[in-house]
Amino acid sequence: MGERDNLTIDNLMKLLKERDPHQEEFHQAVQEVMQWVVPFAADSSRYNSFTLFEKLTEPERIIQFRVPWLTDKGEERCNRGFRIQFNSAIGPYKGGLRFHPTVNLSILKFLGFEQTFKNSLTGLPLGGGKGGSDFNPRGRSEAEIMRFCQSFMNELFRHIGPDTDIPAGDAGVGTREIGFLFGHYKRLTAQFNGVITGKSPAFGGSLLRPEATGFGLLYFTKHMMKQAGKEVDDARILISGSGNVAQYACMKAIETGAKVLTMSDSDGYIFVKDGLSREQLNTVMDIKNNRRGRIRECTEEFECDFHEGTPWEVEADIALPCATQNEIDKKAAKSLIGNDVVCVAEGANMPCTSDAVAAFHDAGVLFAPGKASNAGGVSVSGLEMTQNAQRLSWDKETVDQELHDIMDRIHDECVEYGREDKHVNYEKGAAIAGFIKVADAMLAQGAV
Numbered sequence: 001m002g003e004r005d006n007l008t009i010d011n012l013m014k015l016l017k018e019r020d021p022h023q024e025e026f027h028q029a030v031q032e033v034m035q036w037v038v039p040f041a042a043d044s045s046r047y048n049s050f051t052l053f054e055k056l057t058e059p060e061r062i063i064q065f066r067v068p069w070l071t072d073k074g075e076e077r078c079n080r081g082f083r084i085q086f087n088s089a090i091g092p093y094k095g096g097l098r099f100h101p102t103v104n105l106s107i108l109k110f111l112g113f114e115q116t117f118k119n120s121l122t123g124l125p126l127g128g129g130k131g132g133s134d135f136n137p138r139g140r141s142e143a144e145i146m147r148f149c150q151s152f153m154n155e156l157f158r159h160i161g162p163d164t165d166i167p168a169g170d171a172g173v174g175t176r177e178i179g180f181l182f183g184h185y186k187r188l189t190a191q192f193n194g195v196i197t198g199k200s201p202a203f204g205g206s207l208l209r210p211e212a213t214g215f216g217l218l219y220f221t222k223h224m225m226k227q228a229g230k231e232v233d234d235a236r237i238l239i240s241g242s243g244n245v246a247q248y249a250c251m252k253a254i255e256t257g258a259k260v261l262t263m264s265d266s267d268g269y270i271f272v273k274d275g276l277s278r279e280q281l282n283t284v285m286d287i288k289n290n291r292r293g294r295i296r297e298c299t300e301e302f303e304c305d306f307h308e309g310t311p312w313e314v315e316a317d318i319a320l321p322c323a324t325q326n327e328i329d330k331k332a333a334k335s336l337i338g339n340d341v342v343c344v345a346e347g348a349n350m351p352c353t354s355d356a357v358a359a360f361h362d363a364g365v366l367f368a369p370g371k372a373s374n375a376g377g378v379s380v381s382g383l384e385m386t387q388n389a390q391r392l393s394w395d396k397e398t399v400d401q402e403l404h405d406i407m408d409r410i411h412d413e414c415v416e417y418g419r420e421d422k423h424v425n426y427e428k429g430a431a432i433a434g435f436i437k438v439a440d441a442m443l444a445q446g447a448v
């Protein structure tokens with residue numbers, strides 16, 4: 001065996017950094033998962049293969065294309081579009097589309113890689129994919145958004161299908177954008193099928209899909225707290241973001257009886273001393289979803305303070321980062337730990353830096369990685385695919401029960417593979433449990 005073939009995390013990371021030296025987010029995502037998986041695999045005769053890991057970290061296909069579109073003034077614009085078809089070992093590619101100016105190959109490869117493990121954890125037959133564009137929807141009119149979505153689909157439609165690759169929403173892509181994308185797919189292909197999830201229930205969307213990621217996050221957090229002999233019921237919670245995931249995490253937390261002290265956007269955060277009420281959350285949702293405004297506007301609507309920066313210096317029991325990648329760094333983690341935070345569960349994808357996660361582990365703070373705690377969204381997307389294939393639509397109670405069952409199962413798997421002495425290492429458990437199913441399928445399908 002040459003040195004290159006020796007399965008170690010250092011050899012794997014060396015290869016990835018040599019291949020794509022500037023893809024820092026992708027390297028971070030691989031390091032965070034593989035630091036647990038590689039020692040596990042190297043110890044087993046079945047998975048001890050460098051090539052298996054080379055394949056797991058190389059997308060099956062990357063599609064990159066230009067997206068030309070016209071502003072309302074008739075000016076030409078051109079953005080970049082991507083679809084990363086990362087891994088189809090256990091099912092067709094599945095993962096969201098993100099429209100945000102920071103989108104690039106590194107970000108989408110990190111998200112596609114994470115998605116592969118997350119989808120495996122759900123227990124549903126879904127491979128991993130991700131896509132999007134560096135298009136900035138902020139401040140764009142509805143007509144501009146529609147023209148952009150249609151141009152994006154002009155290229156994407158030839159690469160997707162209900163049995164090959166099923167996109168969904170992500171940051172910057174909500175029900176409105178999914179409607180425009182689906183409408184144009186239908187026009188281009190003359191087919192009405194389950195090619196995209198996150199649709200409006202009026203044309204095949206699953207009930208509870210908008211709620212699923214945030215609700216699932218709370219179901220998972222409850223399990224974590226219970227495992228540690230604690231309750232969510234009257235806990236003080238910090239939420240970052242005020243988009244889809246944050247809104248429904250907040251809604252379920254309020255329903256549970258917890259106090260949500262903060263919500264944020266990229267300008268800063270609001271602080272509500274006694275916790276947001278359901279009426280105040282409705283106002284946040286109206287500002288964000290209908291008026292497409294900023295979180296600071298809440299100060300004109302109800303009693304709260306607005307602060308620039310992130311909410312992590314506020315004293316609380318639970319932190320649910322639901323905005324974006326790397327929003328909790330080591331300094332923020334130290335501040336949370338200093339304030340005796342008990343539990344951190346990721347609603348966003350990779351919102352904690354590696355240093356922050358290490359600090360949580362050292363301090364004995366319960367920590368759940370997004371691939372486990374935010375898997376509710378893709379799970380209900382998987383259920384939407386099932387409903388579309390059956391030409392049926394399930395009621396809310398049925399979907400919620402399935403969501404509960406899936407989050408319970410993911411928690412059980414994290415405990416099974418992540419148990420260490422007295423506590424559970426959810427990062428390790430999620431990484432190993434997600435890996436086993438994908439690796440078994442890849443090995444069974446042969447050297448292709």
Ligand code: NDP
Pocket residue numbers: 169170171172173213240241242243244245246264265266267322323324325327347348349374375377378
């Ligand atoms: P949205 O676009 O609905 O909301 C994103 C929120 O995060 C907005 O409030 C946005 O504020 C804020 N935000 C974005 N960038 C920053 C930043 N740099 N600093 C502070 N706040 C920021 O996205 P979603 O809620 O759908 O997604 C949020 C995260 O959750 C993403 O990481 C996504 O990948 C992940 N996720 C989403 C799922 C889903 O079902 N939607 C499923 C699983 C994971 P602003 O308006 O200022 O940009």
